[in-house]
Structures are given as C-alpha cells and as structure tokens.
Amino acid sequence: MKSFVCVLIVSALCLSANGQESFKCPDDFGFYPHTRSCDKYWKCDNNAAELKTCGNGLAFDASDPKFLTENCDYIHNVDCGDRSELEPPISTTHCERLYGIFPDDAKCDVFWNCWNGEASRYQCSPGLAYDREARVCMWADQVPECKNEEVAGGFTCPAAGEVSNSGSFSRHAHPDDCRKYYICLEGQAREYGCPIGTVFKIGDSDGTGNCEDPEDVPGCEDYYGDLDLKSIRKSELLAGLQSSGSGRSTPVTGKKAPRPAPASRNAPESAN
Structure with a gap:
C-alpha cells in the first residue's frame, strides 16, 4: 500500500512538471507568455520551445499580438492578467527585488531605481515626495507616507x-x-x-x-x-x-x- 501511494505521488509530480514545462509552439518563431507565471515565457525557435525567466522584479510583456517581441519590463508596467505567479523576491540594499523602483524607508522624497540589484538614488524636487502607488513624485502633502515634519521641511x-x-x-x-x-x-x-x-x-x-x-x-x-x-x-x-x-x-x-x-x-x- 505504501509503495502504491508513492507511485501516485511521483506520477502526480510528473504530470504537474510536464504541464508546467512542456509547450507546443504555435509557430516556428516567437515569444509566448506562460499560462500561470508572469515572469516566465516561452521562446520558440525552429519550432523548439525554451522556457525563459525574466530578471527578478521584471515580467514578460505579452502585449504584442504577433508574439514577435521579447520584452521583460518592470512588474508594475505589465498587465499580468491571470498570470499571477512570480519568482520569490531576491533583495539587496534598497531593492526589494533585483529590478524595480522602490521607495526609501526613511525619507519620503527619495526613491531607488534598482537594476540587477544595484540601487541608484533619486530625490524628488523641493516640495514633492515619491508616491508608492502612482510611482511618480507628487506634492508631499498628497503622499500618505510622508510625516508632518517632512512636508515642506516642517x-x-x-x-x-x-x-x-x-x-x-x-x-x-x-x-x-x-x-x-x-x-x-x-x-x-x-x-x-x-x-x-x-x-x-x-x-x-x-x-x-x-x-x-x-x-x-x-x-x-x-x-x-x-x-x-x-x-x-x-x-x-x-x-x-x-x-x-x-x-x-x-x-x-x-x-x-x-x-x-x-x-x-x-x-x-x-x-x-
């Protein structure tokens, strides 16, 4: 009985793996979104499929109706739809993921642009602060994360x-x-x-x-x-x-x- 259960478990894992990793190319050449993962996609070359993964913090942009564009963009710029799965975050100093734009933990007018784990510091113009939702600099009094003493220098x-x-x-x-x-x-x-x-x-x-x-x-x-x-x-x-x-x-x-x-x-x- 025990060995039978093991066989069932192994079979289920194999089926899951095959469903995840196998893909039939619709055409000889193209780039196609993964059915579940937003940061994975399939590259087809000579009708052979290869599973690719965007950089940590990037997602595959599947907006090209002809599937001829290979483009990984910041996650917040990509409409993932039902492709909800993402690789686990890989963080470095000031970077929640290796790629992305992230707010500073201490100053609301500072944000960080991360590329391959390297963070570049940016500061909004006087009177402005980084809005985490809109991802742009807005008036500091319109940014909820700003403390009173940070708005207009106190x-x-x-x-x-x-x-x-x-x-x-x-x-x-x-x-x-x-x-x-x-x-x-x-x-x-x-x-x-x-x-x-x-x-x-x-x-x-x-x-x-x-x-x-x-x-x-x-x-x-x-x-x-x-x-x-x-x-x-x-x-x-x-x-x-x-x-x-x-x-x-x-x-x-x-x-x-x-x-x-x-x-x-x-x-x-x-x-x-």
Whole structure:
C-alpha cells in the first residue's frame, strides 16, 4: 500500500512538471507568455520551445499580438492578467527585488531605481515626495507616507487671519535658503524654488513676494557667488525653462547665502 501511494505521488509530480514545462509552439518563431507565471515565457525557435525567466522584479510583456517581441519590463508596467505567479523576491540594499523602483524607508522624497540589484538614488524636487502607488513624485502633502515634519521641511502655514494678505493663498520665505519659498494654499504648505538666477523677494504685505534678481534682494546679493548669471539666464531662456516659473528646476547655488534676518525682511521694496 505504501509503495502504491508513492507511485501516485511521483506520477502526480510528473504530470504537474510536464504541464508546467512542456509547450507546443504555435509557430516556428516567437515569444509566448506562460499560462500561470508572469515572469516566465516561452521562446520558440525552429519550432523548439525554451522556457525563459525574466530578471527578478521584471515580467514578460505579452502585449504584442504577433508574439514577435521579447520584452521583460518592470512588474508594475505589465498587465499580468491571470498570470499571477512570480519568482520569490531576491533583495539587496534598497531593492526589494533585483529590478524595480522602490521607495526609501526613511525619507519620503527619495526613491531607488534598482537594476540587477544595484540601487541608484533619486530625490524628488523641493516640495514633492515619491508616491508608492502612482510611482511618480507628487506634492508631499498628497503622499500618505510622508510625516508632518517632512512636508515642506516642517514649515507650518500661518493660521487664518494672521497674515495681511487676504484669501487662502500666500507666499512665505524659506528661513535658510534665499532661492526657496513656501506657498500656503488653504493652510497647506508646499515648497517651491525660484528659477535659476533669481531669489525670493518678500513683498510689502505679509504673505506676498516674487522671484527677483539677487542684486535687488538685500542679504541675498551673493547667493550665486561667482556664477555667470547672464549665461545661466540665456541658457534657460533658449531651453524654454523660464516660461514656466514653477521653480522646479535643478538647484544651482554658489555660496548659498542664508536668508537675511527677519528685521531686514520689511524693507520697503514692492514685490506684489
């Protein structure tokens, strides 16, 4: 009886293995998805089938209706459908799998692009954070994983009625960086940066200000140090970057002069 049970078990394993590993090529040449595994596929050459496995963290893209494309892509980019099985994760530092894009465990504005287990660090622009679901950088206050102290560097918007600027929209200088500033929208702070070659100038009224030339902002004249601002502005103008005014360009600083002391912020220059 015992030997009979063993025969049945071995037979079942063989049938399972044959069903998993055997494949009849529909054509002489092509690449075909596995019936159950999203990271496996069949390569047919001269009507001979070979089972292939994508890199750990990649999945086979079966969207080519002619089955002539051999393409393994990030799992989140592939519609696996009923092909739900995946190889077990192989992790390295900052990488849940050998291939993929993964959030940082400590900082919500940092993410890692992993390729064959090697992680490259990326950081979102000021005021943004990496959204794990959408896998893009979004406003930090819209990313649930961000702690309060990480959103806009911990800056807190003034309470309603505390600033003379009426309405729900106001601008506020960064305490340490002349180029950066905060926008408060309905009590929610978002960090911005002025276009390269300019710094934030506080306006006459509380909660106002604009990006201006450093020489027009007391205390921030030497922010860019010895950089050739005329060449920088010309390059940005030719590239069409200045037209946006969004301030999300790559930070370029010289000596990085700190924001002038609060007493100097009330200088009578208009910047409405």
